[in-house]
Structures are given as structure tokens and as C-alpha cells.
Amino acid sequence: MLIKIYGSAVFGIEAQTIVVEVNIDKGIGYHLVGLPDNAIKESNYRIAAALQNNGFRIPGKKITINMAPADLRKEGSAYDLTLALGILSASNQIKSDNIDSFIIMGELSLDGGLQPIKGALPIAIKAREEGFKGFILPKQNAMEAAVVDNLEVFGVENIKEVIDYFDKGKPLVPTKVDTRLEFYKHLSFPEFDFSDVKGQESIKRCMEIAAAGGHNIILIGPPGAGKTMLAKRLPSILPPMTLHEALETTKIHSVVGKLKNVGLMSQRPFRSPHHTISSAALVGGGSYPQPGEISLSHNGVLFLDELPEFERRVLEVMRQPMEDREVTISRARFSVTYPSSFMLVASMNPSPSGYFNDPDAPITSSPMEMKRYLDKISGPLLDRIDIHIEVAPVPFEKLSDEVNGETSSSIRKRVVAAREVQTHRFSTLENVHYNAQMNTKQIRKFCVLDEPSKELLKSAMIRLNLSARAYDRILKVARTIADLENSENITGNHISEAILYRSLDREGWLG
Missing domain, CATH: 3.30.230.10 (Ribosomal Protein S5; domain 2)
Incomplete structure (x- = not known):
């Protein structure tokens, strides 16, 4: 039968x-x-x-x-x-x-x-x-x-x-x-809050800008400066997931069997793989392709702690997914595509010893060791990271201060307001929802500069020997800073602040 x-x-x-x-x-x-x-x-x-x-x-x-x-x-x-x-x-x-x-x-x-x-x-x-x-x-x-x-x-x-x-x-x-009820019932505030962080106001400002525009960010500082602590709190200031984002994210985690007795994921994912990870585990692959960490971070945050410790070839395979916001894995008989629209947050020590540029610590690394250490991260990969910021150790006075910092909920309100501005701006475009997703054509349309701002940016490009991709990154970040201030036009102040967030392009770091 x-x-x-x-x-x-x-x-x-x-x-x-x-x-x-x-x-x-x-x-x-x-x-x-x-x-x-x-x-x-x-x-x-x-x-x-x-x-x-x-x-x-x-x-x-x-x-x-x-x-x-x-x-x-x-x-x-x-x-x-x-x-x-x-x-x-x-x-x-x-x-x-x-x-x-x-x-x-x-x-x-x-x-x-x-x-x-x-x-x-x-x-x-x-x-x-x-x-x-x-x-x-x-x-x-x-x-x-x-x-x-x-x-x-x-x-x-x-x-x-x-x-x-x-x-x-x-x-x-x-x-x-009830899909909507299930989704909104489990919407809760993330465990970590920026109010726990003492001092580091300038770094919090960077994290706010990164969250508002969906920008990739790298934190450079000595051990114990609070890089990991800050990174873990980034999801707490990101806008809440929409129902569409929740469904898309849940599908990816369903494919790898990471859901048990759960309807919809309501929190943005935060993935932090170890630096020994293979390229297949990071971007996806295997004999029977499975999503990697960058796809499991879709609509959330991928945190790479101690970036230079990752194998260079592993980091290089991220370049295309970071640009296209999806990764295609091809085999002889078929190919599969996984979405990978994530915010990259990376951290690194400024030198092998960790204390380069620290006036209170002796320099124990030779110039050759410094170059070898920094060369582990390629220029094209750094160009895809919009914000480079130095994180200094917090002085004792700040650590012992009983006053808590600004809460994540307060910062998130400003981030959500900036995202709403961007949603309105890009309402007629497909697959563009926030500033970091703009392509070159859209940057030219939405990031128009006046003459003084153009001259300021030109001077910085020449002095810092920036690439064309870095030029676009500065414009994107300046656009986000303007959105946080609810400013329709990008001004010289916005450009100046955005230029400050290219630390690794300065002389003395990579050249």
C-alpha cells in the first residue's frame, strides 16, 4: 500500500x-x-x-x-x-x-x-x-x-x-x-543599565550616537577601563524591536534550535563570541550551512572583545556582510542567504601591553610590536566601523561618587526620537531605516554640507589621510548627531564632533 x-x-x-x-x-x-x-x-x-x-x-x-x-x-x-x-x-x-x-x-x-x-x-x-x-x-x-x-x-x-x-x-x-499579546507581554527592559557606569560621559555620548544611527563602534582603552561594561549596556538604549523584527530574529534562532517553549523573541540579541571562533562559526557555514554569530546578531549587537586577538582571516570574512547586511553561503549544489543586519561593537587595547598613551604607565611595547599588534586589524575593516573612540580609566573620585549616572531609559528616549526622524526621512526608500544603512547616493542627498563645513572636512581628510569610505562614515555620523539635536541641516559643530570619532585614523595609531 x-x-x-x-x-x-x-x-x-x-x-x-x-x-x-x-x-x-x-x-x-x-x-x-x-x-x-x-x-x-x-x-x-x-x-x-x-x-x-x-x-x-x-x-x-x-x-x-x-x-x-x-x-x-x-x-x-x-x-x-x-x-x-x-x-x-x-x-x-x-x-x-x-x-x-x-x-x-x-x-x-x-x-x-x-x-x-x-x-x-x-x-x-x-x-x-x-x-x-x-x-x-x-x-x-x-x-x-x-x-x-x-x-x-x-x-x-x-x-x-x-x-x-x-x-x-x-x-x-x-x-x-496571540502573537501581538505574546510580543508586548514579554517586552521588558534589559538587565544592564547605563546608570551603573561611573563617569565616562563622553563614551556614553558615543554609544548614544551609535545607537541613534545604527553605527558600528570600536572602543580603544587599557584593561579595566570599562569597555565591556559599556558594550553590554548598548542594547538597553536601542529602540525596542518591532513585531516584524521580532519575527525575523526569531526565525533565525529557530533554525539553529535555540528556542525552547518561547513564542517570540522580544529583546534584541547580544552575541559575544570568543576570539578563538572560526570563520564558519562567525559568518555561518558547514557541510550543512547554519547561521553564524553575525546572523544570530541580526537586529541586535555583535560584540567582539579584544578585536586584535581574533584571527585576521576570520575578521576579513565579515567585510562583505557588514556592507550588504546579509551573508550568502554557496555550495556546489545550492546556496543559502542569511540576514545579518547587526551593530558591531568591538573593543581593543591600544597596544600589546594595553597601556599605550597612558601617561601613568610605562610603554613596554616596542614600535615593531605595536605595528604587528595593530596590523592584525585591516584598514578596510576599520573603514567599515563608523566610530573609533578612546576609553580612559575612570579616576577614583568618579568611582567613589554615590551619584548614579543618567539611566538607559532617558538615553533611549532621545535615541528613539532620532530614529523616528530617520524613519520619516527614509520612508520612501526600501531597506533603509537608519543613517548607517545609507549608500553613497543617499549620503549625497541627505548629508548636504555648507561651505564652511566642507572646508573643515576637506582639511581633516588631508591631514588624517582618510579614505573615501571614512569620508562617508563621517558624514553619516554627523547626520546622526544633527538628528539627535533635531537639526535639519548638518553644521560645522556636527562635522567636528564626527571627526573626533576617528581615533584610529590619527597619526600615531596606524601610521
């Missing part, structure tokens, strides 16, 4: 429906075709034990299973439940009147229990698009999939529940999620 049952595969952050055809005929054998990986090929052992422990069996006949489209690679153990129900239906052990109306996914334990799967959200979105009645999956993933409306989502704990539903008509309780 031939039965068709439906599962799904995830490529990038999109899903594709997989037709699982199970045919049982005279003879003996178990044949699984359609480019399954080893995890799927091993499924017959898990399925046999799970069925036996729940009063069923794999029939002693010739079982042929085709996973279509047959030229598409399938991977993972999430097809266990799909294959098991297909075998039971094709062998007439259970009824299968409407089994083809559902997408069914789940990894089986030997006792028939279900383990969570990856990519439940994109699978649910695809199931709704293709008109399936419902989606049956492990209970741990039900909240995640139920975010999709107009689709019945059934979270189950054991294969017996699914068998009883199809064979005996025993009802399953659908998981219901």
Missing part, C-alpha cells in the same frame, strides 16, 4: 515541504531513498524501538520510502515521527484518512517520546502558505510555531498521542498564541 505524508526541510531561514512516500509490498527489506543523511538513515532503529514500546511494529515486508524532491539533501532526525506514521499507515496498523492534511515532524526517543526540532517557525510559515490544516510537532516547539496564525499547531509529547488522534479520533489540544 502506498501512503503520502508530509514533512519539511529548512534551507537558510526558509522551509520547503518534503513529500514522504511510503510503499509496503511483498518481500523483505527496508529501502530509504531521496538523499537522506546518516541521521535519517539511522531512524529505522529509533522507529522500531519506539513502535514496539507502544504496541506496534515495523512489518516484515519490503518497505520503500522516498523523500521527494529526491535531488534535495535532507538532514537531521526530525523526520522520525513522519516516517513512523507513514509506515503505520501504509501497513494498515492505523487509519490515515486525513494524515496528508498535516505537516508532521519530530525526533523519536526509544520509548516514543518526542524531542524538539529545529526550524519550527519557518516550517509553520510554509505550512500555512501551502494550505495545510495543521502542524504536529514536539510540545517544546509548539509555542514557537503557534506564532503563525490561521494554522492549527498541535504540540505532543509522545507518538501514542498522534496515533490515537488519527486512529481513534482522540482530540489533540491546539496551542494558541
Whole structure:
């Protein structure tokens, strides 16, 4: 008997429906075709034990299973439940009147229990698009999939529940999620607050400008100056995520299986990978491509602590994703694209010893060591970072001050107001929402300078020997500073402040 049952595969952050055809005929054998990986090929052992422990069996006949489209690679153990129900239906052990109306996914334990799967959200979105009645999956993933409306989502704990539903008509309780209510209910203020930071007012100003315009920023200072402390507080002043951003971010984290009993992510992600990370782990990749840290940081912050300690070739692969705000991973048979619109926050010591330019500490690094240390970061990568700022150690008087600094909520109000100005400005443009996303043509249109400002910027370009990309970065940052002041025009003061935020372009750092 031939039965068709439906599962799904995830490529990038999109899903594709997989037709699982199970045919049982005279003879003996178990044949699984359609480019399954080893995890799927091993499924017959898990399925046999799970069925036996729940009063069923794999029939002693010739079982042929085709996973279509047959030229598409399938991977993972999430097809266990799909294959098991297909075998039971094709062998007439259970009824299968409407089994083809559902997408069914789940990894089986030997006792028939279900383990969570990856990519439940994109699978649910695809199931709704293709008109399936419902989606049956492990209970741990039900909240995640139920975010999709107009689709019945059934979270189950054991294969017996699914068998009883199809064979005996025993009802399953659908998981219901009010997407907007779920999103706004979990909107909360981040754990870290800028009021905890003593002193560092100029650095807080830089962080505010970076948040307001979505600019990448690098903090340069000696150990203990507070670089990491400041970076961890940046998400607290970023505008709250929109529902669209939350859905997009949740899809990425769903694909890598980082969501458990969660509907929507409501906080912007903050990722801080160790400096030993590989290029594949940072940008994504592998034999079966998975999102990397830059995609997991989408709509949030990627913090690279001690930037020169990262391998140079690892950092270089970030250049294209930082410009295009997406990363494409190509293989011989296919390619996948992951979004990667993130704010980069990097930190570094000014020298190998960490105390270069500190008047209270002796210089222990030779010029050659200094050059070797700074050369670990390429000029093109630094050009893609809009703001370079030095972080000085906080004096004891400030540390012992009992007065708290300005709260993150106060700073966030100004950031949100500046972002609203930018949203209005770019309302007619696609894929441009804040100043850091402007291309060269848009910079020329929205960052018009008067003559004194032009002369000031020209002088700085010549004196600091800045690249054309650095020129554009200065204009973008100046535009954001003007937006924070609700100024329609960019003035010389805005340009002057933006030039100050190019520390690594000054003589004595990289040249």
C-alpha cells in the first residue's frame, strides 16, 4: 500500500515541504531513498524501538520510502515521527484518512517520546502558505510555531498521542498564541543599565550616537577601563524591536534550535563570541550551512572583545556582510542567504601591553610590536566601523561618587526620537531605516554640507589621510548627531564632533 505524508526541510531561514512516500509490498527489506543523511538513515532503529514500546511494529515486508524532491539533501532526525506514521499507515496498523492534511515532524526517543526540532517557525510559515490544516510537532516547539496564525499547531509529547488522534479520533489540544499579546507581554527592559557606569560621559555620548544611527563602534582603552561594561549596556538604549523584527530574529534562532517553549523573541540579541571562533562559526557555514554569530546578531549587537586577538582571516570574512547586511553561503549544489543586519561593537587595547598613551604607565611595547599588534586589524575593516573612540580609566573620585549616572531609559528616549526622524526621512526608500544603512547616493542627498563645513572636512581628510569610505562614515555620523539635536541641516559643530570619532585614523595609531 502506498501512503503520502508530509514533512519539511529548512534551507537558510526558509522551509520547503518534503513529500514522504511510503510503499509496503511483498518481500523483505527496508529501502530509504531521496538523499537522506546518516541521521535519517539511522531512524529505522529509533522507529522500531519506539513502535514496539507502544504496541506496534515495523512489518516484515519490503518497505520503500522516498523523500521527494529526491535531488534535495535532507538532514537531521526530525523526520522520525513522519516516517513512523507513514509506515503505520501504509501497513494498515492505523487509519490515515486525513494524515496528508498535516505537516508532521519530530525526533523519536526509544520509548516514543518526542524531542524538539529545529526550524519550527519557518516550517509553520510554509505550512500555512501551502494550505495545510495543521502542524504536529514536539510540545517544546509548539509555542514557537503557534506564532503563525490561521494554522492549527498541535504540540505532543509522545507518538501514542498522534496515533490515537488519527486512529481513534482522540482530540489533540491546539496551542494558541496571540502573537501581538505574546510580543508586548514579554517586552521588558534589559538587565544592564547605563546608570551603573561611573563617569565616562563622553563614551556614553558615543554609544548614544551609535545607537541613534545604527553605527558600528570600536572602543580603544587599557584593561579595566570599562569597555565591556559599556558594550553590554548598548542594547538597553536601542529602540525596542518591532513585531516584524521580532519575527525575523526569531526565525533565525529557530533554525539553529535555540528556542525552547518561547513564542517570540522580544529583546534584541547580544552575541559575544570568543576570539578563538572560526570563520564558519562567525559568518555561518558547514557541510550543512547554519547561521553564524553575525546572523544570530541580526537586529541586535555583535560584540567582539579584544578585536586584535581574533584571527585576521576570520575578521576579513565579515567585510562583505557588514556592507550588504546579509551573508550568502554557496555550495556546489545550492546556496543559502542569511540576514545579518547587526551593530558591531568591538573593543581593543591600544597596544600589546594595553597601556599605550597612558601617561601613568610605562610603554613596554616596542614600535615593531605595536605595528604587528595593530596590523592584525585591516584598514578596510576599520573603514567599515563608523566610530573609533578612546576609553580612559575612570579616576577614583568618579568611582567613589554615590551619584548614579543618567539611566538607559532617558538615553533611549532621545535615541528613539532620532530614529523616528530617520524613519520619516527614509520612508520612501526600501531597506533603509537608519543613517548607517545609507549608500553613497543617499549620503549625497541627505548629508548636504555648507561651505564652511566642507572646508573643515576637506582639511581633516588631508591631514588624517582618510579614505573615501571614512569620508562617508563621517558624514553619516554627523547626520546622526544633527538628528539627535533635531537639526535639519548638518553644521560645522556636527562635522567636528564626527571627526573626533576617528581615533584610529590619527597619526600615531596606524601610521
